[in-house]
Amino acid sequence: MTAQTPTAPAPTSRPELDVLSGSRVLRNQIVTVAVYASFALAMIPLIWIMWSVVSSGWHLLADAGWWTHSQRNITTDKVGGGAYHAVFGTLVQALVCAVIAVPLGVFTAVYLVEYGRGRLARLVSFMVDILTGIPSIVAALFIYALWVTTFGLQRVAIAVSLSLVLLMVPVVVRSTEEMLKLVPNELREASYALGVPKWKTIASIVLPTAIGGIITGIMLGLARVMGETAPLLILGPYAAGINTDLFNGPMAALPTLIRDNFGQPDAAAVERMWASALTLILIVLLLNVTGRFVARFSGVRK
Amino acid sequence: MATITGHSELDSRPSGDMGKTGRLGDRIFSGLATGSGVVVVAIIAAVAVFLVAQAIPALTKNDANFFTDRIWDVDTTPLKFGIPDLLWVTVISSIFAMVIAVPIAIGVALFLVEYAPKRLAQPFSYLVDLLAAVPSIVYGLWGFAILQPWVKPFEDWLGSVLGWLPLFDTAAGVSGTIFVASVVLAIMILPIVTAISREVFAQTPVFHKEGALALGATRWEMIRTAILPFGAPGVISAAMLGLGRALGETIAVSLILSTVPTFSFSLFSGGETFASKIANNAAEFDTPTKAGAFIAAGLVLFVLTFVVNAIARVVIERRKAFSE
Numbered sequence: 001m002t003a004q005t006p007t008a009p010a011p012t013s014r015p016e017l018d019v020l021s022g023s024r025v026l027r028n029q030i031v032t033v034a035v036y037a038s039f040a041l042a043m044i045p046l047i048w049i050m051w052s053v054v055s056s057g058w059h060l061l062a063d064a065g066w067w068t069h070s071q072r073n074i075t076t077d078k079v080g081g082g083a084y085h086a087v088f089g090t091l092v093q094a095l096v097c098a099v100i101a102v103p104l105g106v107f108t109a110v111y112l113v114e115y116g117r118g119r120l121a122r123l124v125s126f127m128v129d130i131l132t133g134i135p136s137i138v139a140a141l142f143i144y145a146l147w148v149t150t151f152g153l154q155r156v157a158i159a160v161s162l163s164l165v166l167l168m169v170p171v172v173v174r175s176t177e178e179m180l181k182l183v184p185n186e187l188r189e190a191s192y193a194l195g196v197p198k199w200k201t202i203a204s205i206v207l208p209t210a211i212g213g214i215i216t217g218i219m220l221g222l223a224r225v226m227g228e229t230a231p232l233l234i235l236g237p238y239a240a241g242i243n244t245d246l247f248n249g250p251m252a253a254l255p256t257l258i259r260d261n262f263g264q265p266d267a268a269a270v271e272r273m274w275a276s277a278l279t280l281i282l283i284v285l286l287l288n289v290t291g292r293f294v295a296r297f298s299g300v301r302k
Numbered sequence: 303m304a305t306i307t308g309h310s311e312l313d314s315r316p317s318g319d320m321g322k323t324g325r326l327g328d329r330i331f332s333g334l335a336t337g338s339g340v341v342v343v344a345i346i347a348a349v350a351v352f353l354v355a356q357a358i359p360a361l362t363k364n365d366a367n368f369f370t371d372r373i374w375d376v377d378t379t380p381l382k383f384g385i386p387d388l389l390w391v392t393v394i395s396s397i398f399a400m401v402i403a404v405p406i407a408i409g410v411a412l413f414l415v416e417y418a419p420k421r422l423a424q425p426f427s428y429l430v431d432l433l434a435a436v437p438s439i440v441y442g443l444w445g446f447a448i449l450q451p452w453v454k455p456f457e458d459w460l461g462s463v464l465g466w467l468p469l470f471d472t473a474a475g476v477s478g479t480i481f482v483a484s485v486v487l488a489i490m491i492l493p494i495v496t497a498i499s500r501e502v503f504a505q506t507p508v509f510h511k512e513g514a515l516a517l518g519a520t521r522w523e524m525i526r527t528a529i530l531p532f533g534a535p536g537v538i539s540a541a542m543l544g545l546g547r548a549l550g551e552t553i554a555v556s557l558i559l560s561t562v563p564t565f566s567f568s569l570f571s572g573g574e575t576f577a578s579k580i581a582n583n584a585a586e587f588d589t590p591t592k593a594g595a596f597i598a599a600g601l602v603l604f605v606l607t608f609v610v611n612a613i614a615r616v617v618i619e620r621r622k623a624f625s626e
Binding site: 020024025027028031032034035036037038039041042043045046048049052053103104105107108110111112114115116120121123124126127128129130131132133134135136137138139141142144145146148149150166169173197198199200202203223226227228229230233234237255258259262273274277280281284285288292 | 325327328330331332334335336337338339340341342343345346348349352353355356405406408409410412413414416417418426428429430432433435436437438439440441443444447448489492496518520521522523525543546547549550551552553557576577580581584585587590593596597600603604607608610611612614615
């Protein structure tokens with residue numbers, strides 16, 4: 001902000017205008033303190049949560065077995081085993097979700113920015129907002145109603161991925177849309193002037209220019225869906241062993257591994273719970289930070 | 303982060319479609335784009351249709367009044383289930399979370415826009431956004447295992463001072479109270495409310511701010527006369543979006559809240575929200591009718607969040623008309 005707080009008295013002959021009255025100065029200072037305090041207050045839970053999770057979970061992660069073994073044949077009172085099965089499940093379910101959600105999201109954004117006019121475009125934009133706000137448990141219930149009750153299929157990993165699609169699409173649409181809007185119109189016009197058809201202009205000029213922001217949106221979307229628990233509770237029962245089949249049998253994921261060890265009295269289970277939480281946070285934060293890093297260094301240059 | 307800034311490309315672009323050629327490639331590509339848009343609309347419609355279609359059979363077999371009877375028994379025939387308790391816990395925990403989060407979020411947003419050193423404003427807002435990156439189940443663990451004992455003395459104090467109000471009655475004596483859940487929900491919605499407030503505050507025209515300062519206003523008076531009136535609709539909309547998020551939060555609430563046998567209006571009692579009720583019973587969806595009862599609860603939650611989000615959207619849309 002270019003404006004400065006006028007602390008220096010204005011050059012004037014009338015002394016009553018020279019100085020700010022005490023109550024005004026006081027009020028200004030109270031607000032300044034309150035504003036700094038609210039930022040400090042917002043940082044407390046962040047640091048506190050990170051500290052709790054890291055301090056109670058890191059020893060298990062330091063053990064190589066954590067990343068290569070599952071929990072098969074390990075009861076809650078026993079130490080040992082790893083989170084390989086859950087890390088695998090979380091990553092695979094999120095990737096399958098992305099395979100569906102990314103094209104759908106990117107094309108919807110292309111529609112909104114490049115094609116959409118009038119009533120349908122407003123409706124789509126409104127629905128993306130509604131989708132942004134849809135609770136994950138409602139998305140999961142919808143897929144349950146469709147997949148289990150209507151089609152009579154089992155609760156399997158692919159159903160989890162489908163419900164995650166509903167949660168990932170709006171993130172991808174919004175970030176792609178923001179980026180496409182930043183692409184200068186001159187680029188499109190130059191391309192049209194050379195006789196390039198619209199679809200080729202979008203596919204080879206507009207989208208590549210905006211690719212950094214699109215990747216950021218995808219990574220933030222992945223980070224969001226990997227941390228979701230509600231769809232797993234409804235559609236993805238936990239399994240202690242490794243399952244690589246998306247269409248058969250229960251597949252573990254990190255949130256359900258945490259849930260499975262939650263509320264157990266055994267020290268081994270408590271430690272495993274925190275270690276899984278730390279693993280999940282690490283994956284999600286890694287995606288988040290990489291996404292922002294990509295955004296920073298490959299934004300649309302004006 | 304979803305952004306609702308009130309500025310839409312749809313308003314400023316020329317209406318003519320300059321690059322359209324009618325060639326096959328163009329028709330396929332625009333068909334794909336429009337089709338994706340339609341799919342998004344269809345998904346929302348399908349969510350509503352499927353939830354309604356599967357809630358109806360359970361509702362017709364319901365022997366209790368869905369909206370007024372305080373009972374949830376889906377293991378016997380006929381089914382008996384009603385939502386007033388769920389509605390109360392869901393709404394009160396979310397509103398209380400909003401009451402805690404919104405003032406702090408406004409403070410943080412003002413800090414990031416007006417007070418923080420320019421070079422640090424961006425890294426600081428990343429830090430606030432990191433709060434949104436923490437998975438909700440981790441909030442649940444932390445709230446249950448770490449935060450709750452810390453909040454307890456404050457609860458006891460508040461109960462001893464305001465205990466005569468039904469809202470602060472400490473008689474239930476449970477550990478996982480609505481109060482703790484609300485504090486955790488407040489932390490969870492803080493980043494989204496902050497992000498949107500920050501965005502609208504940053505859009506305040508420089509003329510307004512410099513005008514206020516030129517008239518001799520202090521920084522706070524400038525904020526009160528220029529930034530807050532300009533940003534108010536954005537903050538309201540941000541608060542509603544935060545409320546929508548809190549209403550639908552599942553696992554954190556489910557891990558924290560203790561279930562209680564007798565209902566109480568108190569914040570210091572336990573209970574179940576729509577989302578936590580569904581999550582706690584997800585393993586027992588064995589018959590379509592039984593699942594239908596929970597789907598009916600989910601439908602109410604869907605309608606609730608839909609309305610709250612639509613209000614947020616309308617508020618920000620109306621702001622657009624005055625912002626230029």
